[in-house]
Amino acid sequence: MIEKLDGFAGRCERLAVGALILLLILTILFGTGLVAWSLFDDLMHVELLAAEPKVLFDTFGLFVAVLVGIELLRILRHLMQAHEINTTLVVQTALIALCNKVITLNLSDAKWTTIIAVAGLILSLTMATHVLQKERSNGAAPPAAQ
Numbered sequence: 001m002i003e004k005l006d007g008f009a010g011r012c013e014r015l016a017v018g019a020l021i022l023l024l025i026l027t028i029l030f031g032t033g034l035v036a037w038s039l040f041d042d043l044m045h046v047e048l049l050a051a052e053p054k055v056l057f058d059t060f061g062l063f064v065a066v067l068v069g070i071e072l073l074r075i076l077r078h079l080m081q082a083h084e085i086n087t088t089l090v091v092q093t094a095l096i097a098l099c100n101k102v103i104t105l106n107l108s109d110a111k112w113t114t115i116i117a118v119a120g121l122i123l124s125l126t127m128a129t130h131v132l133q134k135e136r137s138n139g140a141a142p143p144a145a146q
Helices: 002-044 046-051 053-082 087-104 112-137
Strands: none
Touching (some): 087 112
8 A cells, every 4th residue: 555655656746846847947948038138128228237237237137047947957857867856956056046146135225134144044055065065075975855
């Protein structure tokens, strides 16, 4: 009975992850088109771009958001192939997403506690990446969440 439930759960997991991969691919393609359109529109209004750095930062924010989507796709592909979540990929994706926050953060409106919190998160994720890479280089398999 347990084997049947385990097999059913595995099929459900593959179906759900497959659906998420398909939706994420569509989102990445849409996001890439949005970045291209935004860049094209910005180049058509160069006088606005030269006068307003926020326009450039908005484009960078869109660009990094698409990169986060690509990293999430890598995580899902790894999950589909290895049936486990690669912790290193998750930490690196979180670091990229946090960098997106840094790029789009308006420092004039941000509280000092927010800046300290973001800095602490960046430091923590960087240390986690270092530890995971050191474990991998020493031959130890990085921990995987199942």
